[in-house]
Amino acid sequence: MKKTLVVAEMALREVSRRRGVLVLLALLPLAFYYSRRGEAYWQSVRFVSLGIGWTLSTAALFAGNAARGIEPRLRLSGYATHQLYLGRLVALWTLGLALAVPYFLLIRFDLDDVRYDAIALILALTVAVAPPLGLAVAAVLPRELEGMLVLLTVVAMQMMLNPDKAAAHALPFWFTREIGVYAVESGAGPDHVVRGSIHAAIALAVFLTLVAIAATLRLRRRPHVSIA
């Protein structure tokens, strides 16, 4: 546990020094929010979640790629593979919470007639799912440009696909729409929350599994080495 927290602390220190990235990270969801604030305020809740999801998964993509050079050395220095990716995830989840809380407060004081507890749940689940998504993409696509384009495509499709289509349900941030319906429509039932939460849990489990498998394969002890 101690080693995981050391990795988390150092990952947070690294992120905190990327000031330009932090500014963009903080402002991009705001642009998403205000793009729909005027004519369709109920969509602004979902858009701000998708904005946070995109920025956070992109930050995870960059963090995952940046860690590739030092992780083999850390593995040889005594870290277990799970301590490395869990430490990084703890750092990104912490960053995500720091990002999401001000946006929740913005919505809390800017929008009326919405369910704030459901909005808090959407933001919390977005913060939970986005970092493993970014690290999973980093594991599959080690070049940052390709990874960023994939994440952009995922979020853009999530915004624009007809919600009746099955493909929209298969995308990782579908839960924002599902729970968002309950958050903004007074007549919607809690079944939206249940379905959305199950979707987020599945997405989280899938991406965590992908991250764990990719890291375990990449940083495994090779069988040709025996250590006395």
Add this chain to the structure above:
Amino acid sequence: MTVDDWLAALAAELRRRRVDPAGPVGEAAAHLRDSGRPPLLAFGPPVAYAAAIVDSLRGATLELRRPPSGEVRLRATKITKRYGRSTVLDGVDLSVRAGEVVALIGANGSGKSTMLRICAGLLSPDSGRVELSGTVGYCPQDGGTADFLTADEHFMLVGAGRGSSRAAARAQGRAAAAALDWPGAERAGEARHLSGGTRQKLNLVLGQLGDPDVLLLDEPYQGFDNGTYLDFWQQVWRLRDAGKAIVVVTHRLSELERADTVLDLTPGGPR
């Protein structure tokens, strides 16, 4: 530069080259006293004069090579590695004992770094085995550091993996950095702001943290100035004398006389 400063600089350079400074410095001091000439006029810069002294004593410095006697810490047997149709390593054997320095040499593309990565367990060979006894420290040719962390943070991060406390890791890292002529490691900023040579010093220090039994160093001196390069070998000798098994990948021929054993990976070269 005063006479005392010059003599002190000469003594430091000789120590770097593992030559006892007492005799040469005493002789130079006597000559300067008798002649009354300024040292820079009489002998030139202390670095150059120290190099000249070492050259004249070259036969004596060869005593640094010695037959290894410790237990085998690393044994690689019949390592073969192919990339596509190209066979980079073909049945290579390597054995390194405690208290031994092995230089891994060869032409570009002869598989030196590949061999080291296979020994570290970071890369799988197509066939062959590696047996390690004890802990391993690895210094990659490039990378191995994080752009946005300071030197102290690197020490704490790598040290935590070895089970060292923060204070112990910092102290060990700073001491190893000072031995490489980098006394202000604790004041250094983020790694991305370090010069290439200083960053490589950080890379090398990280490989030594936690006192590993086997050290695998992949051309660790890139970007070093001449003084630091000598300090590096001083440190290698100290580690060897402390019983470490050390493999240094190199393409500098002058280093051959500094290693106990040489393994040439050039196809058709001596093994």
